[in-house]
Structure formats: C-alpha cells, structure tokens
Amino acid sequence: MSIKIERGLFKFDSIDYHAVLCVPVDADVKEIRKRYLNIARRLHPDSCASASAEEKQLAGELLSKLVNPAYEKLSQERTRTEYMVVLSQIGKRLVQESASVDLSSDPARQLAGSPNVEQLYRTMILKIAETQYDSLTKAVQIIGYVSELNLVYLMRTAGKKFDKAPPTPASIKVTSKNSENTDTTILQTAANKEDTSISNYLRRAQELMKKNQFAQARVELQDAIKLAPNNSRCHSLIGVVYLKQNQTTMAKVHFDRALQLDPNDQMASEGKRKIEQVMGQKSGTAVKTAPPTQASKQPEKSGGGLFGGLFGGKKK
Structure with missing residues (x-):
C-alpha cells in the first residue's frame, strides 16, 4: 500500500500526526493515549478476524505506517513540543506570506469563515473520530480532510482572516455517488450535530x-x-x-x-x-x-x- 496524502498540512512537507489520530492540535497526552488505544484496538488483527486478507493487510499498514508513528511522536513530551513548534511556524508563515490556501472540502471552508472557530473545530474533530477508521479504504482520505481542518485552525489562531465565509451546511448539496463528497459528508454531519x-x-x-x-x-x-x-x-x-x-x-x-x-x-x-x-x-x-x-x-x-x-x- 502506498500512503500518499496531499491535503492540509501534508501539502507543506509535514506529517500531520494529529490528523492521523484525529485529535485536536491542543490535545493533551491523556487524550492522545486514549484515542490511540481506541484506534489500535480497531486495527488489531484480532479485531479484523472476519475481514478479508486485503483488509487485514490494510489495517496492519495503517497501524504500522501511520498510527504507531503518530502516537510515538505525540506521546513523548520532547518530540511533541518540537512538533508543535513546527506546526505553529507553518501557520504563522502562511499568514505572514498571505498565502492562498486551496481548501478542497466545504467543512474546511466553513471553519475558515466561522466566528466560533474554537468551538466548531473541536466539535468537528470529535465527531469525525467516532467513525474515522470504520471504513479502512477511506481512512487515508479522511485523514486528509482532518488535516485541512487542522491547517485552517492553525492559520485562524495565528491571525488569518479569510475573505469570504462559506455557505452554511444546510445549503450544501452532496451527491453520495462521488467518493470524495461522501467523505465530506462525514465532516458536514459533525458540524450539523454540534x-x-x-x-x-x-x-x-x-x-x-x-x-x-x-x-x-x-x-x-x-x-x-x-x-x-x-x-x-x-x-x-x-x-x-x-x-x-x-x-x-x-x-x-x-x-x-x-x-x-x-x-x-x-x-x-x-x-x-x-x-x-x-x-x-x-x-x-x-x-x-x-x-x-x-x-x-x-x-x-x-x-x-x-x-x-x-x-x-x-x-x-
């Protein structure tokens, strides 16, 4: 399996460990550990006993290539502190350079224009986490969408003001036949359930x-x-x-x-x-x-x- 993500923070030569675990960027060690154990149980071979050989292989690769490295980075105080400094610098640099960031999901655009960015961001992350690894074939795509939310959040907290607020979720029409739109629906549902x-x-x-x-x-x-x-x-x-x-x-x-x-x-x-x-x-x-x-x-x-x-x- 070739894991390639080109959304959010991944576009800036950074691995978004928070997106992999689907925890807020300000999550503490206790919250990170709890989330990691939840994902590890989901991807463990014993939990995939009834899955196909392909799904078992995919679960193993997600665990070894993404989830375990993310937990190792975020669970240790020194490495987590260093990583948070890097994330903060990325957000500030994009604001200072007035960089134009292409957001591919409606929820990310909604967060960009929301007056209550803290509240909406955390609500979205927590709701997405409930089903992030339910579909293993879509897990990588969802990580990408979560990383977009993280990128928007970092830029907003660094002082970025986006020009135009996006449409409200009620005005967004999603066609389930499109796989990316189906994934976007997960994020929109999180916002609507606040x-x-x-x-x-x-x-x-x-x-x-x-x-x-x-x-x-x-x-x-x-x-x-x-x-x-x-x-x-x-x-x-x-x-x-x-x-x-x-x-x-x-x-x-x-x-x-x-x-x-x-x-x-x-x-x-x-x-x-x-x-x-x-x-x-x-x-x-x-x-x-x-x-x-x-x-x-x-x-x-x-x-x-x-x-x-x-x-x-x-x-x-």
Whole structure:
C-alpha cells in the first residue's frame, strides 16, 4: 500500500500526526493515549478476524505506517513540543506570506469563515473520530480532510482572516455517488450535530441534578463547556451545581460568565441573588437586592430545594 496524502498540512512537507489520530492540535497526552488505544484496538488483527486478507493487510499498514508513528511522536513530551513548534511556524508563515490556501472540502471552508472557530473545530474533530477508521479504504482520505481542518485552525489562531465565509451546511448539496463528497459528508454531519451534542450534555446534567448527583452533573457540564465555551446555559447550570456544593466562588464565576453572554439569563440572575444573600448573612450586613420577579415570589416546592422550579417540574 502506498500512503500518499496531499491535503492540509501534508501539502507543506509535514506529517500531520494529529490528523492521523484525529485529535485536536491542543490535545493533551491523556487524550492522545486514549484515542490511540481506541484506534489500535480497531486495527488489531484480532479485531479484523472476519475481514478479508486485503483488509487485514490494510489495517496492519495503517497501524504500522501511520498510527504507531503518530502516537510515538505525540506521546513523548520532547518530540511533541518540537512538533508543535513546527506546526505553529507553518501557520504563522502562511499568514505572514498571505498565502492562498486551496481548501478542497466545504467543512474546511466553513471553519475558515466561522466566528466560533474554537468551538466548531473541536466539535468537528470529535465527531469525525467516532467513525474515522470504520471504513479502512477511506481512512487515508479522511485523514486528509482532518488535516485541512487542522491547517485552517492553525492559520485562524495565528491571525488569518479569510475573505469570504462559506455557505452554511444546510445549503450544501452532496451527491453520495462521488467518493470524495461522501467523505465530506462525514465532516458536514459533525458540524450539523454540534447543537444536538450540547443539548444531550445539558439534558443528562439536569437529570443528574434532579437526583442530587452533582459531581456527575458537573462532569457533564464541564464537557459541554469544552465544546461550547460561549453557551450561557452551560455556565448557568454549572453555576447551580457549584452553589449546591457550597463552592460559591466558582458558582459566581460561571454566573457572571452566563450573564456576560446573555444578560437575560434568569437562572444566572437568580444564582447571583442567592450568593449575595448568603454572603450578606455571613458578614452580618444587609444586602440590597433587586425587587423579586414573579417567579421568585412563588414559594419553593418541597424536595426541589434551591432552583427547584427551574428544572422543569416535579421529580418523578
């Protein structure tokens, strides 16, 4: 098998190890190791027992020629640091030279014009990783498309401003008969599922909060914030979790962030009011608060506790 990739960072005489493993370029060692083990299990001969001889050979070559070298490079602190310096220089050089970069996939063009590049980039990478090596014959092509995303991300973080925003995913028509368009669909699906992914995190967190399982709820919300750092709902909910755990400082940080993103966030406003009451009681001083809203005039329901009425009804 001749492995040749001519997209993204590969076009600039650089092997994109992050694209091979499908991890963000700022992934830490723990995330890299977890992803490597997942891929290695997929490509291991025992996992390919029912595959054809050709597929077994392909899996072995992907593992030995791409995946293992990528993990070796990124798992060691010294080599990973050196490699990250090279990637940063490539991004800065392309920006300084005002180089015209030819992007062959619509998702890469979408990322180039997105105002929320951090959020969209990470969401795309994580979704592609779920199926990257499901089809071994398309794995190399998908690595190329991921490398385009990495290239765009490096240029955007280095200050590159692309001239024109691409069409939204809803306006992109893809014909499944074309193999490259089929691969592009994988990337487009990742972008389209962003909102659904965040909603699932929030739903699970609220279910855990109703059961007073605040530690687990906090984990769900921390993952949601990684994907959507500018989502006010994520910040207001995790603020409630911290408040329930008597961590008022962290609660205030997230309530403040939620109100910065959405000044009309009722949950964050109520949370700050509760914190002010608590701090006023501790200091022995009266705290002036805004007149209570219609919602706050209603008595709290038993069993709901603080913010009980904001989570959508009684417990079942």
